[in-house]
Amino acid sequence: MADPHNNPPDPSPNDTRIEKAHWLERAVSLGVAVWIVALVSFLILSQREYDDTSVYFLKILLSFSMAVLVATSAGFINLAFNVPGMAIRAGGAIAVFIFVFTQSPAVPALKLNPKIEMNNITGMDFRSLEAPDNPKFGTSPVAVTVPLGFKNVADKSRNGTWKRSTVKIQMYGKDVTFDSFYFVKLLPGVGGTWLSSGQLSEAKATDLIEGQSFTQEIMHLSQSGPTWGSFLSYLAEQKDPITVSVSAEVDGGWQSRACKFDPTKYAPALAKTVAEYKRLAGYVSVICEV
Known part of the structure; x- marks a missing residue:
């Protein structure tokens, strides 16, 4: 119902x-x-x-x-x-x-990306790959050593990595590139004291710890670069400032800094070495100008 x-x-x-x-x-x-x-x-x-x-x-x-x-x-x-x-x-x-x-x-x-800052270049060292007493001293390749510094400055970031670096210099209208090869510790001396095997190690990728700095002297070599003798001749001929470009590959891409120096400031010391020691100078350490 x-x-x-x-x-x-x-x-x-x-x-x-x-x-x-x-x-x-x-x-x-x-x-x-x-x-x-x-x-x-x-x-x-x-x-x-x-x-x-x-x-x-x-x-x-x-x-x-x-x-x-x-x-x-x-x-x-x-x-x-x-x-x-x-x-x-x-x-x-x-x-x-x-x-x-x-x-x-x-x-x-x-993943939070690191923020890597590359320091300015304050100086660099050019020298023969062979010691001054080596018969092939003048015809040996050129080694360019640059003290590079980085800092991982980002808050709450993960670790970054320095991967490699290059040095580029223009000689007679042609760019010559030197690639990172060794971590070194240079010990300057009369005529260019060279390195022992215990003072260099392979320049491998290196971690950049969050909040910490990384500083290392890195030697760069070139397979098609000038000989040491021709490089010294080039410096002696130049009257205008020379600009060297230094680039580093880190997390986030490439960063570059420039080193500008006046070769005429170093010409007298190079000529004095030839006059006193009857041979070429073993190295040239330059200070980068602002």
């Missing part, structure tokens, strides 16, 4: 239990999703460095939590349907998972 007052029938105990179970399921799922979002946000924004595998799983967690939020939060999807509604709800969650995972930042963007 129909209810004359058109009142809806009282829900059965089974319906009430099912409704409570649905709300409990949604509350637990929503809580877990919010917790995952908060955790991932904390990990990404904290001062930590992650490898590619860690970032990959962070993206999975973030995508999963966003999908759970969409699937369990009322208002996103109409939950009044029965089985079809479940199908639509699942479809929406999967779509959100794929969207968040594929559109989240790329792995390198999730």
Whole structure:
């Protein structure tokens, strides 16, 4: 018999239990999703460095939590349907998972990049690759040693890396490039005291620790550069200032500094060495002018 007052029938105990179970399921799922979002946000924004595998799983967690939020939060999807509604709800969650995972930042963007600053060049050393008493002294290659300094100055950054450096000088209208080859410690002496094997090591990539400075004397060599004798002749002929370009590859790209010096300031000392010792000078250490 129909209810004359058109009142809806009282829900059965089974319906009430099912409704409570649905709300409990949604509350637990929503809580877990919010917790995952908060955790991932904390990990990404904290001062930590992650490898590619860690970032990959962070993206999975973030995508999963966003999908759970969409699937369990009322208002996103109409939950009044029965089985079809479940199908639509699942479809929406999967779509959100794929969207968040594929559109989240790329792995390198999730890592804080270092900020490397290169110091100005204050001086450099040109010398023969062979010792002055070597018969091939005048025809040996030229070695250019530059004291290079860097600092990783960015706040909350990861470590950077000095990778390599080059020195470029123009001789007779042609650029000559010298590449980093050794870390050295120069010991000047009469006529150019040369280096022992214990004073040099291979110039390998070096970490630039956050907040710390890196300073090293780096020797640069050229496979097609001038001989030591021709280089000294070039210096003796020049009357105008010479500009040498020094470039270093660090995290974030290349940085360059210039060293400008007046060769006429060193000509008298070079001529005096020839007059007194009857041979070429073994090295020329120049001071860069501002």
